[in-house]
Amino acid sequence: MTVGHYLEEFHGLPVFHFPDTDSDSDSGAGSGASVELPDAAAVAWRLSSPTYCEDEDEQWGAQFERFLKTVDVGRVRALVVGGWDEAYENSSADIVTALIAANNRLTALEAVFLGDMTSEDCEISWIIQSDVTPLLAAYPNLREFGVRGGSRLAFPSIRHTGLETLVVETGGLGAEVVRGIVGSDLPALENLELWLGTDEYGGDSTADDLAPLLSGAAFPALRALGLRNSVIQDAVAAAVAGAPVLARIERLDLSMGVLTDEGAAALLDGQPLTHLGRLDLSHHYLSKAMQERVLAALAPHGVAVDLGDAQEADDEGDGRVWRYVAVAE
Template sequence: MSVHHLTHFAGLPVEDFTPSAPPTGDPSATAWRIATDYNGRLSDVFDEFLDAVDTTRVSHLVFGFDDNTTDVPRMLAEHVGRLPALRNVFLGDIVWEQMEMSWIEREDITPLFEAFPDLECFEVRGSEKLRLRPIARTALRRLRFESCGLPSEVVRAVGACDLPNLEHLDLWLGVENYGGDVTVADLAPILNGERFSALRHLGLENAEHADELAAALASAPVVARLESLSLALGTLTDEGAEALLSGQPLTHLRRLDLHHHFLSDAMMERVRQALPGVEVNLDEQEQRDQDGWVYVAVDE
């Protein structure tokens, strides 16, 4: 699977900030991408952005390739007074040609939430050195982690957060070889419905142990309140699909995303027949490798 640069983010088109060509349009109509190359410093580009754009009207920021020396959450926190309208942030809009996802280094993202309590959407790609402490925020509605290996400490911190208006949560759990050590027990506060009373979409994606997750979801109280559920990009086999179909009803869902899976033709048909009113994505039927192993979509 290829990971692509964003063209839109949180409802707005993405536009690259180019220091040599100062923008002239409405700053509030664009999701601004701040990035550098192998020879530059992201903090320098961001300083130029602050000077060139009326940042009091900027609501969306996307950060792309950087030099791995800039702590973006802390940098944003230091300029909180210049960004009163900021509501949506994406960290790590980096594609394979620039850097493999497993190499993308992150940092403690907690300062971003502490400095911007009105943040509504936060998405991050890459999880090497990623850290998070539990937060309490009423504005946050969308939270997404794209990863080859999401640390269990981060998932437990998410589960300990107080986010009463969170509607959309995506966790790319990844593989153990790249730090993806999340267990079903780590997900318990999310699955048992103790947290996130407004949650309508849950994605447990790019997961090495998708069958175990499917078995847990088959009886997880949170599922009853969801409109959309995703086990996409992972290693789901007939065993996991059987667990889903044998568990609690899923007919209330609007969407069930299972794309990139290892289901047999017969099981794919069973899923479709069992959920006639649900939009089920069964694209990308994969085949086991020559040694019989299954694999996630993004593992490095």
């Protein structure tokens, strides 16, 4: 039910933790200033400070300034922002502002991930985000953007001609944010991944909010679609099954949610799925009979189907049945 590890790879590059000033630091930022730094373009640089800062800890802003002075930042291709002080109370707005102010120095930047925290740092639904679209506007050559945490996240519709991958990981993604994303003009977008989450953590979107995306009118380059971690996974699956966009999707990911036989049947009874290269339904609530039906329909056509991490509903015996998404807290 939580995120348990930091990114190890981002934008096709290994993640390197920029060294902390304290060689004994446990902030996840590295092992000390004496660490030999890699080539600036060869890694995704992770900058992180403790989410529970002590007086002696270096906070994120100071670490970023040291990074700008230490590394050949004109060659940096990817940045991963980890934690910041009291991320459960303080938003990412100051970090977004700092990154925007450095756009004349980070001239080769192609990818940013904002909020690479585990549950020990800050639960995903407690991470306070902000309006992240000014960051995209400041980096027109950005090709990949990821963000974790849906609380106070804002994404009004924008135009960005370079973005190829957009990933939004939340325990609950607000309908306004969903509408802003699918209403954006992103002509180069090939991969879209949204963790829709649950209404308990602000995930109040419906399948109808996805209409511009599913109609095929948005994102003409889209080839990989992930609508994941959703409490309304059956409704999403049914909407995808009849969606015009499905015909050009090569990789479909409906994992991490509460998909049941109803949603899987709708998916199989809709448009043909045999053109897919991969279908990920892992972390699901499908019966064994339905799993066999899915495999029989798709595996002979070469579709790689992931039905791992099968779940069982909690039946209270009084008519109440509980099913859980993979990540919500």
